[in-house]
Structure formats: structure tokens, C-alpha cells
Amino acid sequence: MRFTNSYIKSRDPVEATNFLRRDNRLAALLPAVERMASLQQDCAAVLPAMFSHCEVLAFEQGVLLLSAPNTALAAKLKQQTPKLQEALLKRGWQINNIKLRVQMMKAADIKPEPVSLSLSPAAVEAFDTLSQTLEQNKQNAPLIAALKNMVQKRRERPDY
Incomplete structure (x- = not known):
């Protein structure tokens, strides 16, 4: 899940949490969603330039799995993993290992329809x-x- 992108920023987070609370099975997911959102925000606070394109995929048994949209960004992020791990440990996250996965997170942006130029x-x-x-x-x-x-x-x- 992507928590920091503009297409989610346009939605009201209260509506999403209210939706999850309506159903007992979905309400059980709410703490996990809030935890992942908090971890995504902490990662973005540590490495803001990189996490505008990256996201947290999973956090289980001390292993943080991050995704990057391309190998170039993954290589840069790999260099920053010690800094990220140290900062997240200071924020209370028990992270023993950080793994990276290269994958496209969202469909390519839809380009606006080309405007034909008119001549007077x-x-x-x-x-x-x-x-x-x-x-x-x-x-x-x-x-x-x-x-x-x-x-x-x-x-x-x-x-x-």
C-alpha cells in the first residue's frame, strides 16, 4: 500500500478508517494498516527524497521489505539502508534487516491529451x-x- 502518494492524499483518511471499522473482519486489519502507515511516514521522514517514490511492502519478524520503482533508485536506497535502519531503531522500530525489491508501484501517469495549436x-x-x-x-x-x-x-x- 502506498500511503504518501498524491492520489491517496486526495482522499480523506477518516473515510478509510470508518470503512474499515464498519466490518469486524476489516476492523482487524486497521491496526496493521496504521502500523504500516506509521512506518512509511517514519521512513519518509528519514529519507524524504527517496521515499517519494518508494514504499514499505512488509515488516515481519524484524525484516523490513521496501520497494523501489527502478534499479537505480534501489541502488541508492541500498547505500542508505544503514542510515535508515539506525534512524528507525531510534524511533522504536525493531529492524534487524532491510531488503529491497524492484517493482513498479503504480501505472504510468496518464499524460494529458495533446493540445493542438491553432493559428490565427x-x-x-x-x-x-x-x-x-x-x-x-x-x-x-x-x-x-x-x-x-x-x-x-x-x-x-x-x-x-
Whole structure:
């Protein structure tokens, strides 16, 4: 579970805990969830730059299992494990070993739909004038053809 990402920050944590408390079986998970969330926050406090992309996967029998989205970040995190372990011990976590796993935590961010750029009528006229005034030679031929094609499409469909 990821506790520090923006898509979870947008949700109200009170709603999640209320949901877990409604059902007896789910309510039994609440202490474990709160413990993992607390451990994630402590790790993020110790290594804030790295834990914006990493997360705590498990903590059992003194072994902390962390995930990293790629091998480069995992290598950097591996170098910081002694510092992390020492800081977590000072915060009361009994951690004997830290293991890392490279795995993608979430789907790739959805990129916004590309915005088509519109040209003003004056710009379309300027390109049309340019296509007519360019010297007619072998080097300029593809440019002139492209300009004329663009002007024609913009005049047919101004939203193009």
C-alpha cells in the first residue's frame, strides 16, 4: 500500500478508517494498516527524497521489505539502508534487516491529451505569403509544399 502518494492524499483518511471499522473482519486489519502507515511516514521522514517514490511492502519478524520503482533508485536506497535502519531503531522500530525489491508501484501517469495549436488567420496568411515568395528551387520545394499543405488544411478546418 502506498500511503504518501498524491492520489491517496486526495482522499480523506477518516473515510478509510470508518470503512474499515464498519466490518469486524476489516476492523482487524486497521491496526496493521496504521502500523504500516506509521512506518512509511517514519521512513519518509528519514529519507524524504527517496521515499517519494518508494514504499514499505512488509515488516515481519524484524525484516523490513521496501520497494523501489527502478534499479537505480534501489541502488541508492541500498547505500542508505544503514542510515535508515539506525534512524528507525531510534524511533522504536525493531529492524534487524532491510531488503529491497524492484517493482513498479503504480501505472504510468496518464499524460494529458495533446493540445493542438491553432493559428490565427493572420498567421495562416503569413505562411501563405511565405510559400508564394520563397525562391522556387530544389531545396525549397519540400518546404513550399509543406507550407501550402498546412495553409490549405488550416483554411478548410480552422480548428485543425
